[in-house]
Amino acid sequence: MKVHADLCVIPMGVGVSVGEYIAECQRVLCEAGLTHHMHAYGTNIEGEWDEVMAAIKQCHERVHALGAPRISTTLKLGTRTDRSQSLQDKIDSVESKLDQ
């Protein structure tokens, strides 16, 4: 089962600057070989469900290992059985409607 995810990890108890923890999550996603695209309030990820979920678990483990005692993550998960669609397909679909 393919999944489109949007991951937003919030480390708590480490002050207001959390960029180093978000960078660590980017490294996890790169190492996992998953297609991903960071935006200003999260990261889009696409891949097989189990691989995406394994990477997200590793994000929590590595953010804790870096020193964050508490994490609250918001995750969106999209699956569909009617047809396959990439992250870019979704953007193209909306943009084509805006061009009309």
Next chain:
Amino acid sequence: MKVHADLCVIPMGVGVSVGEYIAECQRVLCEAGLTHHMHAYGTNIEGEWDEVMAAIKQCHERVHALGAPRISTTLKLGTRTDRSQSLQDKIDSVESKLDQ
């Protein structure tokens, strides 16, 4: 790693009434033996990370099997390494502050 989750599954392409799909997710959580509590905009779940995530995957599989061609889920995931805390502990903590 223990996790507190809040799961909100939205089946798409099946009309506006989605209660039967949400009921199926409740059955999955019961069968998995996970502590959970449904509210009006999702379901709180607590348990071991892998068990909670296996149940959430099964929710997607069974909602698709019931006929929903597309699903968009919003999931919150809370982990902490400083101490253990139950779902009820979190509610009690806030309520004790309100009583003061």
Next chain:
Amino acid sequence: MKVHADLCVIPMGVGVSVGEYIAECQRVLCEAGLTHHMHAYGTNIEGEWDEVMAAIKQCHERVHALGAPRISTTLKLGTRTDRSQSLQDKIDSVESKLDQ
């Protein structure tokens, strides 16, 4: 326009214990006279769109005033034009299907 909301406010830069900030949000919702129900990962709210949104803005203002320099909130918003439905109606609808 009526709305069902689910509000989860995460204060950042104040350590791992955030119960006092969540309690302040509960006070805001009470003072606003909005129907609400706290669960372990957020609070369900129902009311007129503008009143609910005014209360959520006040939650941010008062959590900042209590000392949190940064806040990240996750908010779900449900509206429908086909029929009116209360928060309790949604729960009853799922539970009736589970009883069958």
Next chain:
Amino acid sequence: MKVHADLCVIPMGVGVSVGEYIAECQRVLCEAGLTHHMHAYGTNIEGEWDEVMAAIKQCHERVHALGAPRISTTLKLGTRTDRSQSLQDKIDSVESKLDQ
């Protein structure tokens, strides 16, 4: 109060293809003159709290007007009092750490 938002509007009861409704939300954000950037699972928005919230209300109104009887939106809201930061600043901060 400035806010960073991430908006994901899900129309229900209109089938699986929702691109035209998402395109309508993009038009609302353009008309409102708000800085925004669409990604594959939502749209980043930055601006004054009241202006951003007025636009989000209008998204619900116009998606209903286009024919969707039910909408479930997930919205993230970030505010901070310690310093000002743009959407691009957040991305730059993480990328600079990845380059090190």
